[in-house]
Amino acid sequence: MSVLMGGRLQNVNESSPMTVKRATVFVDRDGTLNPDPGYIASPEEFECFPTVPEAILQLNRAGLTVIMVTNQSGIARGYFSLQNLEDIHRKLQDDLAKSRAWLDDVLFCPHHPDDGCRCRKPNPGMIERAVARHPIDVAASYVVGDQSRDIEMAHGVGAKGILVMTGRDSQEALAVCREKRLPVDFVAPCFSDAVSWILRR
Numbered sequence: 001m002s003v004l005m006g007g008r009l010q011n012v013n014e015s016s017p018m019t020v021k022r023a024t025v026f027v028d029r030d031g032t033l034n035p036d037p038g039y040i041a042s043p044e045e046f047e048c049f050p051t052v053p054e055a056i057l058q059l060n061r062a063g064l065t066v067i068m069v070t071n072q073s074g075i076a077r078g079y080f081s082l083q084n085l086e087d088i089h090r091k092l093q094d095d096l097a098k099s100r101a102w103l104d105d106v107l108f109c110p111h112h113p114d115d116g117c118r119c120r121k122p123n124p125g126m127i128e129r130a131v132a133r134h135p136i137d138v139a140a141s142y143v144v145g146d147q148s149r150d151i152e153m154a155h156g157v158g159a160k161g162i163l164v165m166t167g168r169d170s171q172e173a174l175a176v177c178r179e180k181r182l183p184v185d186f187v188a189p190c191f192s193d194a195v196s197w198i199l200r201r
């Protein structure tokens with residue numbers, strides 16, 4: 001968008017006028033991309049579900065931005081360090097790279113639930129940070145996760161919410177969403193089903 005200011009046409013977007021805002025898939029980590037045994041503390045404990053790299057590659061090739069958004073309160077709880085978390089995320093990116101897939105960004109909340117931070121899901125802080133860093137069309141975007149707070153975050157920012165059933169408590173999450181009347185746009189058996197649904201739209 002351009003506006004006339006002081007007699008001169010100026011661009012009021014942060015991003016360049018040539019930058020198209022892209023639909024983005026905000027993807028949760030534990031229970032969505034990988035089995036969730038609770039508080040993964042080292043790369044050795046981390047492994048993607050087998051169909052995940054190919055599914056992310058499909059999103060990459062379709063021109064969607066893919067950003068991981070993950071609550072990692074294990075840092076605040078002292079279960080693992082920031083370095084441990086970075087090592088885990090490097091392993092994830094390396095595993096994806098073997099299939100030529102990638103995450104455009106990785107955002108995490110290291111805080112404790114009692115900290116009252118803005119970045120812990122369902123709060124929108126990680127999406128706000130992503131929007132400051134990338135040209136994102138939030139209304140055309142998706143949040144994919146295994147917990148009701150993923151759906152709640154989607155709803156809060158006006159994105160679509162997809163619940164995957166690969167989490168430890170996915171059934172309960174679905175019940176909570178119904179109870180709280182949080183609209184679940186799609187219930188996906190697994191992440192690659194979520195991707196297929198997104199790409200059909």
Ligand SMILES: [Mg+2]
Nearest residue numbers: 028030031146
């Ligand atoms: Mg999760």
Ligand SMILES: [Zn+2]
Nearest residue numbers: 109117119120
């Ligand atoms: Zn936080």
